[in-house]
Amino acid sequence: xxxxxxxxxxxxxxxxxxxxxxxxxxxxxxxxxxxxxxxxxxxxxxxxxxxxxxxxxxxxxxxxxxxxxxxxxxxxxxxxxxxxxxxxxxxxxxxxxxxxxxxxxxxxxxxxxxxxxxxxxxxxxxxxxxxxxxxxxxxxxxxxxxxxxxxxxxxxxxxxxxxxxxxxxxxxxxxxxxxxxxxxxxxxxxxxxxxxxxxxxxxxxxxxxxxxxxxxxxxxxxxxxxxxxxxxxxxxxxxxxxxxxxxxxxxxxxxxxxxxxxxxxxxxxxxxxxxxxxxxxxxxxxxxxxxxxxxxxxxxxxxxxxxx
Amino acid sequence: xxxxxxxxxxxxxxxxxxxxxxxxxxxxxxxxxxxxxxxxxxxxxxxxxxxxxxxxxxxxxxxxxxxxxxxxxxxxxxxxxxxxxxxxxxxxxxxxxxxxxxxxxxxxxxxxxxxxxxxxxxxxxxxxxxxxxxxxxxxxxxxxxxxxxxxxxxxxxxxxxxxxxxxxxxxxxxxxxxxxxxxxxxxxxxxxxxxxxxxxxxxxxxxxxxxxxxxxxxxxxxxxxxxxxxxxxxxxxxxxxxxxxxxxxxxxxxxxxxxxxxxxxxxxxxxxxxxxxxxxxxxxxxxxxxxxxxxxxxxxxxxxxxxxxxxxxxxxxxxxxxxxxxxxxxxxxxxxxxxxxxxxxxxxxxxxxxxxxxxxxxxxxxxxxxxxxxxxxxxxxxxxxxxxxxxxxxxxxxxxxxxxxxxxxxxxxxxxxxxx
Numbered sequence: 001x002x003x004x005x006x007x008x009x010x011x012x013x014x015x016x017x018x019x020x021x022x023x024x025x026x027x028x029x030x031x032x033x034x035x036x037x038x039x040x041x042x043x044x045x046x047x048x049x050x051x052x053x054x055x056x057x058x059x060x061x062x063x064x065x066x067x068x069x070x071x072x073x074x075x076x077x078x079x080x081x082x083x084x085x086x087x088x089x090x091x092x093x094x095x096x097x098x099x100x101x102x103x104x105x106x107x108x109x110x111x112x113x114x115x116x117x118x119x120x121x122x123x124x125x126x127x128x129x130x131x132x133x134x135x136x137x138x139x140x141x142x143x144x145x146x147x148x149x150x151x152x153x154x155x156x157x158x159x160x161x162x163x164x165x166x167x168x169x170x171x172x173x174x175x176x177x178x179x180x181x182x183x184x185x186x187x188x189x190x191x192x193x194x195x196x197x198x199x200x201x202x203x204x205x206x207x208x209x210x211x212x213x214x215x216x217x218x219x220x221x222x223x224x225x226x227x228x229x230x231x232x233x234x235x236x237x238x239x240x241x242x243x244x245x246x247x248x249x250x251x252x253x254x255x256x257x258x259x260x261x262x263x264x265x266x267x268x269x270x271x272x273x274x275x276x277x278x279x280x281x282x283x284x285x286x287x288x289x290x291x292x293x294x295x296x297x298x299x300x301x302x303x304x305x306x307x308x
Numbered sequence: 309x310x311x312x313x314x315x316x317x318x319x320x321x322x323x324x325x326x327x328x329x330x331x332x333x334x335x336x337x338x339x340x341x342x343x344x345x346x347x348x349x350x351x352x353x354x355x356x357x358x359x360x361x362x363x364x365x366x367x368x369x370x371x372x373x374x375x376x377x378x379x380x381x382x383x384x385x386x387x388x389x390x391x392x393x394x395x396x397x398x399x400x401x402x403x404x405x406x407x408x409x410x411x412x413x414x415x416x417x418x419x420x421x422x423x424x425x426x427x428x429x430x431x432x433x434x435x436x437x438x439x440x441x442x443x444x445x446x447x448x449x450x451x452x453x454x455x456x457x458x459x460x461x462x463x464x465x466x467x468x469x470x471x472x473x474x475x476x477x478x479x480x481x482x483x484x485x486x487x488x489x490x491x492x493x494x495x496x497x498x499x500x501x502x503x504x505x506x507x508x509x510x511x512x513x514x515x516x517x518x519x520x521x522x523x524x525x526x527x528x529x530x531x532x533x534x535x536x537x538x539x540x541x542x543x544x545x546x547x548x549x550x551x552x553x554x555x556x557x558x559x560x561x562x563x564x565x566x567x568x569x570x571x572x573x574x575x576x577x578x579x580x581x582x583x584x585x586x587x588x589x590x591x592x593x594x595x596x597x598x599x600x601x602x603x604x605x606x607x608x609x610x611x612x613x614x615x616x617x618x619x620x621x622x623x624x625x626x627x628x629x630x631x632x633x634x635x636x637x638x639x640x641x642x643x644x645x646x647x648x649x650x651x652x653x654x655x656x657x658x659x660x661x662x663x664x665x666x667x668x669x670x671x672x673x674x675x676x677x678x679x680x681x682x683x684x685x686x687x688x689x690x691x692x693x694x695x696x697x698x699x700x701x702x703x704x705x706x707x708x709x710x711x712x713x714x715x716x717x718x719x720x721x722x723x724x725x726x727x728x
Contacts, residue, residue, distance in 0.1 A: 229542075
């Protein structure tokens with residue numbers, strides 16, 4: 001297995017694979033953060049999470065076309081504008097969906113699965129009607145392409161570094177909102193005991209709506225970031241949904257720390273295995289390992305201690 | 309944008325409007341309409357197909373919903389254009405073609421069910437359809453049982469032949485072997501890294517490629533072979549392997565949306581396709597739309613058709629297609645192969661002098677279509693097409709530039725000896 005490579009090659013392999021794993025880790029965290037809030041905190045099984053991401057990707061595409069047509073000089077900075085717009089677009093749609101659909105189903109969490117699955121089909125068809133069935137190409141500013149040469153054999157892609165920084169920023173922001181801000185305390189209070197939270201004067205309807213919107217908004221940002229690495233088509237969201245649930249469930253649904261830990265474990269395992277086996281085998285082995293661990297520890301890596 | 313918006317939905321009004329507009333300028337340049345007196349229905353339709361004195365019904369069976377809609381949209385568009393042009397040129401045996409479109413919905417059992425509906429209920433005289441091998445395999449027993457005729461447009465892995473199917477795309481040897489020979493000769497390539505999506509077509513194709521590289525090309529070897537699940541978006545690991553093994557040629561047959569991730573990451577990892585040779589048989593102009601021309605510029609593709617082909621047929625085909633479906637549309641290899649279907653059927657029916665499936669199947673070998681956008685094609689005894697193989701280099705504007713084409717038509721060989 002190692003025979004074909006020299007010692008110098010092997011050390012570069014581990015550095016580059018480690019880095020590939022870190023990029024995958026950032027991608028997983030970005031995908032899963034929004035879902036961790038919606039599923040972990042609210043107990044809503046959001047099968048349309050992928051479609052909220054793709055909305056972010058389409059917003060990014062629209063923004064890039066707009067900048068190309070009207071402000072070509074500012075093109076190199078369009079991505080930041082696009083991410084903010086993606087956040088608000090997905091968040092607004094999330095708010096609408098919560099009002100129209102989800103709020104009627106809080107007492108029936110399994111029904112949210114069916115309702116949001118239907119929603120995902122509707123959204124896919126909407127994207128197909130509006131943007132066409134073909135994939136759209138999002139053009140990136142020049143500075144995001146290319147890679148940074150560290151040594152002769154080690155090169156690190158710049159958009160990977162960008163995704164990593166973005167992930168750190170968003171994770172810190174979410175952690176602050178959920179655990180330090182007054183609103184985060186309200187969210188957690190509502191999720192632990194809705195009736196009691198209402199009794200002490202928290203407007204639970206409003207908290208629900210903004211929590212759901214926040215989760216969807218983060219999905220929008222993730223979708224925007226994915227235009228750098230993935231494809232943007234009506235059904236592209238489906239590609240992410242399984243991995244996203246995998247990360248959240250494996251980490252322990254209600255814990256943000258668990259989400260991060262599980263994203264790290266899965267991404268590093270997959271990236272290392274991918275090098276020494278193949279893409280398909282790496283997925284199979286990782287999945288089997290996760291199934292095995294979940295059988296021993298059904299609550300996931302990190303479980304929240306709640307009095308039942 | 310507006311032209312593309314409702315392509316998925318296909319508003320009937322808009323279609324009629326555009327068809328009328330599109331047909332007019334194209335007509336003058338197409339093969340001359342057959343002005344012969346329409347023969348009596350009883351003489352040309354002895355098996356109860358949907359043929360009247362003025363109309364003949366065919367089926368269009370593709371996915372316009374689900375994951376394959378992205379690829380099959382172009383095929384549907386090309387088939388409708390061909391039907392419209394044939395009607396404008398007088399129809400088939402004096403009868404206008406009417407089509408019934410069914411949606412396979414990217415689901416193979418649905419394909420089989422709809423195929424049965426088109427053959428049994430609608431009595432279609434021919435069906436243009438399918439894209440993936442899985443959908444073709446699903447409908448094949450239906451076409452054989454109910455004796456229908458399928459015109460199948462996608463390049464595919466071969467190892468199949470049926471009296472009831474005309475394969476208008478290339479089979480594996482026409483594409484792979486010619487391409488590998490070319491890259492071996494002109495780029496002095498000796499080492500190859502094979503990668504693809506994980507299902508039947510890439511695996512079979514790579515098996516043929518490996519046999520050819522190791523068995524027929526002097527001193528060449530395969531330094532790596534790898535497969536990824538459909539829709540995979542993380543290629544950093546395999547890109548690292550490519551960097552370490554330094555193959556002369558990356559031979560990539562990844563399909564669909566994964567391509568976007570692959571080429572973007574390849575570029576981000578600093579692999580310059582103007583220095584590193586990459587040969588693909590799965591990226592058409594359609595996929596480049598999503599990948600972005602700047603990410604794939606310099607890569608070579610081996611197939612039989614590029615939108616940029618410089619010949620008289622193509623110069624009328626491309627504007628007619630764009631007039632009907634919008635300026636921004638692109639035309640890939642499969643789209644062109646789909647366009648051949650209705651035309652080959654018309655020519656075959658007129659050669660047979662009958663719509664009957666058995667007579668059409670028997671008359672198929674030797675039928676030639678001189679108006680093909682790819683230049684010229686002819687149907688072989690094995691129901692595949694004789695066609696040229698071409699190599700193009702991707703440009704930043706999303707088009708391929710023709711680099712090489714075989715001097716002669718390449719004989720189709722769905723069951724290549726020594727390659728299985």
